[in-house]
Amino acid sequence: MKLLALPLGGRGSLLLVGCVLWQLSPAAQAVEPISLGLALAGAAASALTGIISYPKLYCYFAECCLQRPGARSGAALQENLDQKLFGQHLAKKVIVKSLAGFLNNSNPKKPLALSLHGWTGTGKNFVSKIIAESLYEGGLNSRYVHQFVSTLHFPHRQNITQYKDQLQMWIRGNVSDCARSIFIFDEMDKMHAGLIDSIKPFLDYYEELDGVSYRKAIFIFLSNAGAEKITEVALNFWRSGKRREDLSLRDLELSLSVFNNKNSGFWHSSLIDKHLIDYFIPFLPLEYKHVKMCVRVELEARGYEADEDIVMQVADEMTYFPKEERIYSDKGCKTVCTKLDFYL
Known part of the structure; x- marks a missing residue:
């Protein structure tokens, strides 16, 4: 100066x-x-x-804890989901309403806990990415967004006690730094039973724990557990001639199926027993028309016009189930990017 x-x-x-x-x-x-x-x-x-x-x-010069107001974040989330998420009317509705309401509440009673369930490729990871980007410009790379993958960060059953201590320390330290921290737990169906219970105090109705309030934090759990139940209900709807959009959360009753699934990190978890998960959100299996939507969006994201010949060729290369009806893509939209590389 x-x-x-x-x-x-x-x-x-x-x-x-x-x-x-x-x-x-x-x-x-x-x-x-x-x-x-x-x-x-x-x-x-x-x-x-x-x-x-x-x-x-x-905050113009450095990233801040929750840079965007709740209303602005909710609007950004709605817009992104409308443009990029297909075939998930239930997930879209619940996520937008729950997140917008939570962010606009200056004094929530507990952290927001969302559990996303469905087959691979239906959009769970994609949605968690959109949520992070709606709150923070850095998205998943933001210093206030923390992602854990069970098979990477918690691989060994014999180290569960150590993992519990490390997980508690990580959450405590980062919420102290930013009350609106986001924690994403991927592959919950591969997490060792009992490990997730270590974060139970952070999700409960406490004003403070050792001088730290966790009530404004956001916890997102991603899992394949319950996917069979979701597919069964969706298929029965289709076979009975009902519209996919008429499916409701009440039709699925996900919480019970997740709790009773031995392949879930929520197996006999106190998070379920104490009703600390706010929403169990189902991701429906994707149909042929949804795969085509994914191909079009990916083409446009790469700077190409949506060539319908390419769109159909990529969608036709996907495999579908059940074998007789061939209704749902068994990988959702997960391999669209790699298949599209072949044509471009």
């Missing part, structure tokens, strides 16, 4: 430091110029530091 003295004559003089202008009294002019300059430069630096540390201004 430049320090510039402007002698103007008369009773006083003006000193310009950065963009701040002071009128000096005659008494002040009697002070040694260098000492006065250093003192005022220090004062200006302190003032500037105070201005930059002011949250709204500081």
Whole structure:
């Protein structure tokens, strides 16, 4: 920063430091110029530091904890899901309403806990990515978004006690840094039973634990558990001639099937027993028309026009079940990107 003295004559003089202008009294002019300059430069630096540390201004230069207001985040989430998520009317409705309501609540009673269930490729990871991007510009790379993959971060059953301690320390430290932290747990169906119970205190109705409030944090669990139940109900709807969009959460009753699934990290978990998961959100198996939608969006994302010949060729290469009806893609949209590479 430049320090510039402007002698103007008369009773006083003006000193310009950065963009701040002071009128000096005659008494002040009697002070040694260098000492006065250093003192005022220090004062200006302190003032500037105070201005930059002011949250709204500081957030222009560095990532802040929940930069976007709740209403803005909810609108961004709705727009992204409408444009990029296909065939998931239940998931879209529940996620938008629950997240928008939670973010607009300045004093929630507990953290928001969402459990996303369905087959691979139906959009669970994609939705968690969109949620992160709706709250933070860095998305999954934000310092306030934390992703755990069971087979990577918690691979060995004999180390469960160590994992529990590490997980608690990580959550405690990051929520202390940002109350609106997001924690994503992928592959819950591969997590060792009992491990997830270590975070039970953070999801419960406590105002504070050891001086830290966890009530504004967001926990998202991703799992294949319950996928068979979801597919069974969806298939019965299709066979009875009912519209896919008429499926409701009540038709699925996911919480019980997840709790009773030995292949789930929620097996006999206190998170289920104490009703600490706010929403069990089903992701329906994707149909042929949804796969084509995924191909079109991917083409446009790569800068190409949606060539319908390519769209149909990619969609036709996918495998579908049941064998007789061939209704649902067994990999959802997961391999669309790699198949599209072949044609481009």
